[in-house]
Amino acid sequence: MSISVTLTRLPDRSLDGKVVLPGDARYDDARRAWNLAVDQRPAAVVFPESAADVTAAVSYAAGRGLRIAAQGTGHNAGPLGPLTDTVLLRTERMRGIRIDPAARTARVEAGVVWLDVVHAAARHGLAALAGSSPDVGVTGYTLGGGLSFLGRKYGLAASHVVAAEVVTAEGRVLRADPGHEPDLFWALRGGGGSFGVVTALEFRLFPVTEAYAGVLWYPIQRGSEVLHAWAELTRGQVPDELTTLGRFVNLPPIPQIPEQIRGKSFVIVEAYHLGDPAQADQLLGPLRALGPVNDTIATVPVPALSHLHMDPEQPVPGAGDGMLIDELPSSAIDAFVQAAGPTAAFPLTTVEVRHLGGELARPRPNHGALSSLDGRYLVFAAGSVPVPNLMTPVRAQVEAIKGALAPWAARQRYLNFAETRHPAATFWTEQAYQRLRQIKATVDPGGMIRANHPIPPAR
């Protein structure tokens, strides 16, 4: 059902200059998501600069019978759906970062993106549990769990949150931490964005300054032998210090891509290792023996990890989706290569399989709603959609890859890599999901706060 609402300028001055309405010259810029293929058309867009502005925005929305959707960047805006009855709260002006080197923690405001934290922490010899993309929002990423290339060693980013500052659906400002609002604190750590507007997060940092990391590149035609060798590596005794992934890439012919790989297709293995390089070299030996055309694995400072995966560092139009996999036997690799490799029906920009396990697979009693990742591997497939008529073939190919791997799918999905709507119950254990529904019923029974992967309140 779509609701048409007419909005007027604010009577009070607290949000002056921070509200953009349909019809304003700035509306198209204001509503644009990082994923340019998402055409969101909210009832209003608000750009808060403080928690007080967020409270004012919540009251602005409530006063007009509207809902509110917080958005850091719009990396995962696709599943939000029509926003005609919703105020979109763009947090991009809330960019404060404070590092406490003695406590080894960071406090970041809601609109901070990962690269800024990574650099700020590195100045103190510390590392954050950032993901592959430099411009993903810290808040959205962490609320959904947060899978870092340091995750096999340290776990999910959500498991290291020490406090969250939140504006509730009623406009109350709360601090949730182990001693305050324990249910909310638990829900925010992996339960997604359904429980309030987070205005700041505090989380742990780690004493890591460099890693032995890089990419082994092979012609795409060697996909089968390379990925079989990579899967064999992951089936053995792999220390938590080593994270690898196998991946097909079909690089677009655009100037942002280095000339020697622009417009070409490869099968690659990425490696991220903390500790003695000799340990990684030994484990990577069989892959190097296959003779990669390029081997960039070297000791690099931690901030370099934010660029190794080659995620786009500016808004792009795309479509993708992910799934968790229980096991990756040879037959699964064959199915993957058949669906995503050199003979794929439609070449996607990236189709990757990340090795999970290690600390990511160890639920701890002090963890939050997503206490571990249920699956030994994560698959993510995505294609570029520069013109609308590519949406159908890209989506069809993403579904074809998921279908090919369905026999090995885990029961759960991972919220952050779900770029289409899925039943909410599939993101958590049954017990966690029921508790999240209870908490939603307590903090936001009317569904004022709208997340991209919403949790219905318990009835």
Ligand SMILES: Cc1cc2nc3c(=O)[nH]c(=O)nc-3n(C[C@H](O)[C@H](O)[C@H](O)COP(=O)(O)OP(=O)(O)OC[C@H]3O[C@@H](n4cnc5c(N)ncnc54)[C@H](O)[C@@H]3O)c2cc1C
């Ligand atoms: C290129 C790319 C690479 C990625 N790499 C990784 C990776 O390595 N590891 C990983 O775990 N994920 C990864 N992701 C997924 C990413 O973590 C999710 O898309 C995440 O939701 C992005 O957060 P965001 O704030 O940037 O996006 P947004 O679309 O702005 O936010 C997503 C959702 O988060 C919630 N949210 C955001 N801000 C707030 C707030 N202030 N208060 C309450 N709720 C809020 C809302 O529900 C919102 O709909 C990647 C995504 C892309 C596109």
